[in-house]
Amino acid sequence: MKHATTNVVHVVVTLFALTLSSFAAPPRPQWPVETLFKTPRTFDASAYATNSVNAVFYEGLPYKGRPTRVFAYYGVPEHKPGEKVPGIVLVHGGGGSAFIRWVKLWNARGYAAISMDTCGCISGNAFGDEQRGHRRHADGGPAGWGGFKQLSDPVEDQWMYHAVADVVLGHSFLRSLPDVDPARIGITGISWGGTLTSIVVGVDDRFAFGVPVYGCGFLFEPYSSWTANCKSPEDFKLRRAWADMWDPSRWLPDAKTPLLWVVGTNDTHFSPPSVKNSMALVKGPRGIAMRVRMRHAHGPAGENPGEILAFADHWTKNAPSMPNPVKTARNGRRVTVTYSADARRLPARAFLNYTLDDGIWMKREWKTSPAELDSVGYSASADLPDGTVAWYMNFETKDGLVASSEVELVASPGACRQL
Numbered sequence: 581m582k583h584a585t586t587n588v589v590h591v592v593v594t595l596f597a598l599t600l601s602s603f604a605a606p607p608r609p610q611w612p613v614e615t616l617f618k619t620p621r622t623f624d625a626s627a628y629a630t631n632s633v634n635a636v637f638y639e640g641l642p643y644k645g646r647p648t649r650v651f652a653y654y655g656v657p658e659h660k661p662g663e664k665v666p667g668i669v670l671v672h673g674g675g676g677s678a679f680i681r682w683v684k685l686w687n688a689r690g691y692a693a694i695s696m697d698t699c700g701c702i703s704g705n706a707f708g709d710e711q712r713g714h715r716r717h718a719d720g721g722p723a724g725w726g727g728f729k730q731l732s733d734p735v736e737d738q739w740m741y742h743a744v745a746d747v748v749l750g751h752s753f754l755r756s757l758p759d760v761d762p763a764r765i766g767i768t769g770i771s772w773g774g775t776l777t778s779i780v781v782g783v784d785d786r787f788a789f790g791v792p793v794y795g796c797g798f799l800f801e802p803y804s805s806w807t808a809n810c811k812s813p814e815d816f817k818l819r820r821a822w823a824d825m826w827d828p829s830r831w832l833p834d835a836k837t838p839l840l841w842v843v844g845t846n847d848t849h850f851s852p853p854s855v856k857n858s859m860a861l862v863k864g865p866r867g868i869a870m871r872v873r874m875r876h877a878h879g880p881a882g883e884n885p886g887e888i889l890a891f892a893d894h895w896t897k898n899a900p901s902m903p904n905p906v907k908t909a910r911n912g913r914r915v916t917v918t919y920s921a922d923a924r925r926l927p928a929r930a931f932l933n934y935t936l937d938d939g940i941w942m943k944r945e946w947k948t949s950p951a952e953l954d955s956v957g958y959s960a961s962a963d964l965p966d967g968t969v970a971w972y973m974n975f976e977t978k979d980g981l982v983a984s985s986e987v988e989l990v991a992s993p994g995a996c997r998q999l
Contacts, residue, residue: 605824605825605830606824606825608830608831609735609740609741609825609826611741611744611745611748611783612641613748613783613784615641616745616748616749616752616784617748617752617784617786618752619752619753619755619756620638620639620640620650620749620752620753621638621639622636622637622638622639622753623636623637623638623639623649624636624637625637625651628651628653628702628703630680631680631684632655632684633653633654633655633680633683633684633687634653634654634655635651635652635653635654635678636651636652636654636753637649637650637651637652637719638650638652638749638750638753639749640721640742640745640746640749641721641736641741641742641745642736643700643720643721643722643737643742644737647719648700648719648720648721648742649717649719649720650696650697650698650721650746650749650750651677651678651696651697651701651702651703651717652678652694652695652696652697652750652753653678653679653680653683653694653695653703654683654692654693654694654695654753654754654757655683655684655687655692655693656687656692656757656759656760657687657688657689657690657691657692659690659759663759664759664760664761664764665690665691665692665759665760665761666690666691666692666760666761666764666765666766666788666892666896666897667691667692667693667694667754667755667757667760667761667762667764667765667766668686668691668692668693668694668765668766668767668768668892669693669694669747669750669751669754669765669766669767669768669787670682670683670686670693670694670695670767670768670769670773671695671696671698671747671767671768671769671770671773671774671776671777671780672695672697672698672769672770672772672773672878673725673769673770673771673772673773673774673794673795673878673882674724674725674726674771674772675725675878676770676773676878677697677699677701677702677703677704677714678695678696678697678703679695679703679878680695680703682695682883683695685883685884689889689892691892691896692754692757692759692760692765693754694750694751694753694754696746696747696750697714697746698724698739698742698743698746698747698773698776699714699720699721699722699723699724699725699739699743700716700717700720700721700722700723701714701715701716701717701720702714702715702716702717721739721742721746722737722738722739722742723739724739724743724772725739725772726739726740726772726822727739727740727822728818728819728822729818731818731821731822731825735825740776740779740825740826743776744776744779744780744783747767747769747776747777747780747784748780748783748784751765751767751784751786751787755786762786763788764788764895764896765786765787765788766787766788766789766790766791766892766895766896767780767781767787767789767790767791767837768790768791768792768793768888768892769791769792769793769795770793770794770795770878770882770883771793771794771795771849771876771878771882772795773793773795774792774793774794774795774796774841774850775792775795775796775797775799775828776795777790777791777792777795778792778795778796778797778828778831778832778835778858779826779828779830779831781831781832781835781837781839782828782830782831782832782833782834782835783831783834785834785836785837787837788837788838788895788896789837789838789839789840789891789892789894789895789896790835790837790838790839790840791839791840791841791842791888791891791892792839792841792842793841793842793843793882793883793885793888794842794843794844794847794849794850794876794882795828795849795850796828796841796843796850796854796855796858797827797828797829797830797832797854797857797858797861798827798829798853798854798857798858799823799827799828799850799854800819800820800823800827801853801854801857803851803853803854803941804850804851804853804854804941805847805848805849805850805851805854805940805941805942806819806823806849808940808941808942809848809849828858829857829858829861832858832861832862833861833862833863835861835862835863835864836863836864837864838864838865838866838891838895839859839862839864839865839866839867840866840867840868840869840887840888840891841855841858841859841866841867841868841869841870842868842869842870842874842882842885842887842888843855843868843869843870843871843874844870844871844872844873844874844875844876845870845871845872845873845874845933845935845941845944845946846872846873846874846941846942846943846944846946847874847876847941847942848876848942849876851941851942852870852941852970852972852987853941853987853989855868855870855987856986856987859986867891867902867904867983867984868983868984868985868986869885869887869902869981869982869983869984870933870972870974870982870984870987871974871982872933872946872948873946886979886980886981887902887981887982887983890902890925890981900922900924900925901921901922901925902922902925902977902981902983903919903920903921903922903925903926903927903975903977903983904919904920904921904983905917905918905919905973905975905983905984905985905986906918906919906920908985908986908988910964910988913963913964914961914962914963914964915932915961915962915963915964915971915973915988916959916960916961917930917959917960917961917973917985918957918958918959919958919959919960919975919983920958921958925977926955926977927953927955927960927975927976927977927983928953928976928977928978929950929953929975929976930950930951930952930953930960930962930973930974930975930976931948931949931950931951931973931974931976932948932949932950932951932962932964932971932973933946933947933948933971933972933973933974934946934947934948934949934964934965934968934969934970934971935947935968935969935970935971936965936967936968936969937969938969944970947965949962949965950962951973953975960973960975964990968990969989969990970987970988970989970990971987971988971990972984972985972986972987972988973985
């Protein structure tokens with residue numbers, strides 16, 4: 581079994597965590613929901629329309645006392661006259677902007693879609709290469725991402741405040757389109773967009789479903805990847821102060837929207853325990869699809885996982901739901917996970933995923949072995965290998981989609997040897 585080497589930075593980080601945890605969080609920021617839920621005023625952006633996707637500017641919240649405009653791409657799929665289509669709000673991650681390709685992907689799936697820029701920019705406007713060429717425009721709000729160095733600014737001038745408002749206003753715009761069914765609009769966001777999604781669903785209760793990809797809350801607990809990524813004590817203090825103000829865990833308890841987290845075991849920014857603790861705050865339906873070493877990126881890695889579409893179709897088109905792990909039990913080395921399932925989409929296989937490492941989450945080695953699937957008892961069982969530190973199970977359907985149980989921690993690295 582591998583053990584992480586404790587270094588000076590981690591000791592300092594732990595000491596700061598113990599010190600700062602005693603401070604009360606600042607008042608939770610509040611948004612003018614009544615304003616955000618109204619259809620925003622729009623402005624012509626037709627010069628940026630391309631690849632059969634529309635472009636628009638819509639009015640954002642004031643920034644430093646002046647009006648702002650938010651740039652977005654949007655599109656509505658072909659449909660029968662009089663038909664109302666479902667919709668989805670697409671929230672980009674760091675380095676991103678409004679994405680033409682992402683809108684077209686969901687239009688091809690039968691969804692109206694909007695992808696807005698949350699950083700006061702106009703998209704690079706390059707189909708298939710949208711990560712480049714974004715440029716600030718004169719009416720943009722604060723620059724992203726994160727806004728760590730904006731903490732001394734008024735709350736209403738910080739990036740997180742504007743980014744959340746931009747997303748909610750984009751939702752209100754999409755709901756206003758005559759061919760869109762406002763009762764069947766969901767949201768998905770990637771990385772920073774997943775973090776924003778985890779806040780937005782606690783602010784805007786109008787969504788039919790939500791899928792944060794990678795992003796979650798509890799970003800600055802001792803086990804988090806954010807803590808491991810700190811470069812200095814000063815960096816830690818700055819990020820910790822940000823988390824005290826903006827961490828999604830402050831809003832997730834208000835979320836009633838059905839949520840699915842699509843994540844990886846070794847994500848560079850969001851650890852499995854952070855996802856697990858985020859899920860625990862949600863009062864409504866929630867699930868997780870966690871793949872071993874899922875890549876962290878826009879494009880196919882974060883946009884195309886089939887679990888996202890399956891979840892969306894279930895809540896908007898009455899498509900079959902994914903299997904739902906509901907209970908975990910352990911007897912010595914033997915672990916069993918029971919699940920509920922729609923008869924139209926039963927699991928075909930089950931796998932135990934486990935790690936023998938107890939170091940930084942993003943550096944742990946994960947292994948996979950088959951589990952015994954009991955289709956009659958709606959459960960799967962496996963024996964934990966010697967030295968297991970953490971584990972979970974994936975239930976895989978015939979079409980290759982996965983539904984995961986939550987990560988379970990073994991009490992200590994040697995615990996399995998003593999069972």
